[in-house]
Amino acid sequence: MLNIIFVVLIVLAGSAICACAETALFSVSRVRVKQLAQSKKPAAIVLQSIRSKMNRPIATIVILNNIFNIVGSIVIGSLAAKVLGDAWLGLFSSILTFLIIVCGEIVPKTIGERYSEPIATQKINQLLRQVYYVPETIKADKLLKTFQDNCEHLMVVLDEYGGVAGVVTLEDVLEVLTGEIVDETDRIINLQEIARKKRKILLNYRGINS
Numbered sequence: 001m002l003n004i005i006f007v008v009l010i011v012l013a014g015s016a017i018c019a020c021a022e023t024a025l026f027s028v029s030r031v032r033v034k035q036l037a038q039s040k041k042p043a044a045i046v047l048q049s050i051r052s053k054m055n056r057p058i059a060t061i062v063i064l065n066n067i068f069n070i071v072g073s074i075v076i077g078s079l080a081a082k083v084l085g086d087a088w089l090g091l092f093s094s095i096l097t098f099l100i101i102v103c104g105e106i107v108p109k110t111i112g113e114r115y116s117e118p119i120a121t122q123k124i125n126q127l128l129r130q131v132y133y134v135p136e137t138i139k140a141d142k143l144l145k146t147f148q149d150n151c152e153h154l155m156v157v158l159d160e161y162g163g164v165a166g167v168v169t170l171e172d173v174l175e176v177l178t179g180e181i182v183d184e185t186d187r188i189i190n191l192q193e194i195a196r197k198k199r200k201i202l203l204n205y206r207g208i209n210s
Contacts, residue, residue, distance in 0.1 A: 001083055003079055003083075004076060004079045004080055004083060007072060007075055007076050007079065008072075008076060008096065008099070010068075010072065011068050011069065011072030011073070011076065011100070011104070012099060012100065012103050012104050014064070014065075014068035014072070015065055015068045015069055015072075015100060015103075015104030015105065015108075016103060016104050016105075016107070016108040017108070018061050018062075018064050018065035018068065019065065019104060019105050019108040019109050019112065020108035020109065020111055020112040020119060021061055021112065021119070021120075021123050022058060022061045022062070022065075022109075022112070023108070023109040023112030023113050023116070024112040024113070024115070024116040024117075024119040024120040024123070025047075025050065025051070025054070025057065025058070025116075025120050025123075026054075026058075026116075027112065027113045027116030027120075028047070028051070028116045028117050028120050030051060032117065033047055033048050033051050034048065036048070036117075036121075042156050043121050043124040043125050044121070045156070045166060045167055046124050046154070046156070046167055047120055047121065047124050049154065049166075049167045049169070050124075053169075056153075068104075069100060069104070073096070073100075076096060077089070077093065080092045080093075132146065132150055132152055132155045132156070133155065133156050133157075133158050134146060134155050134156070134157055134158070134168070135157075135158055135160075136157050136158065136159055136160070136165050137160075140173055140176045140177050141177070143155075143168070143173050144170075144173045144174075144177065147170045147173065152170075153169060153170045153171075154167055154168070154169050154170075155167065155168055155169075
């Protein structure tokens with residue numbers, strides 16, 4: 001019985017974290033994200049980058065949530081059938097479904113919407129503990145190797161004074177390397193220009209003049 005309770009708690013906690021994070025990321029307004037990014041804090045800049053390309057992080061969160069719910073339900077059902085027997089399995093499944101809907105979806109999404117800004121920033125701060133920093137003058141070839149060696153898709157860019165200049169993704173590097181044929185000595189990524197272009201695209205998308 002303790003095994004069932006333990007697995008149920010893991011499933012509920014995992015589902016709740018995913019639901020809360022998804023709602024928090026969507027609930028922070030784009031205008032507020034822009035204001036936070038102007039502080040040049042790494043977490044705020046990464047949040048702005050995530051909001052400009054939401055498909056990948058949201059897909060990851062949804063997949064994780066499904067893993068918790070589907071795999072967890074299978075494991076819990078198997079354990080419950082052995083411990084409780086078939087007679088109580090239907091009632092147990094109904095209770096589990098109710099708990100997942102309330103504790104794993106409704107409550108965490110409500111919390112994520114109400115406290116979206118601190119939750120989103122906190123999640124990103126946790127990610128930044130493992131983030132890699134690169135100088136804005138790094139060569140494209142070297143930066144690509146850095147991405148490959150560290151199995152990362154996003155890095156924080158530092159300017160000449162050690163301040164945060166923006167973020168660069170693996171897709172940005174691949175666009176530079178494959179977008180046009182240039183001389184080897186000219187393959188220096190202008191990370192500031194990439195950041196400016198992203199900002200202009202984002203502002204145009206919002207209908208705001210840069």
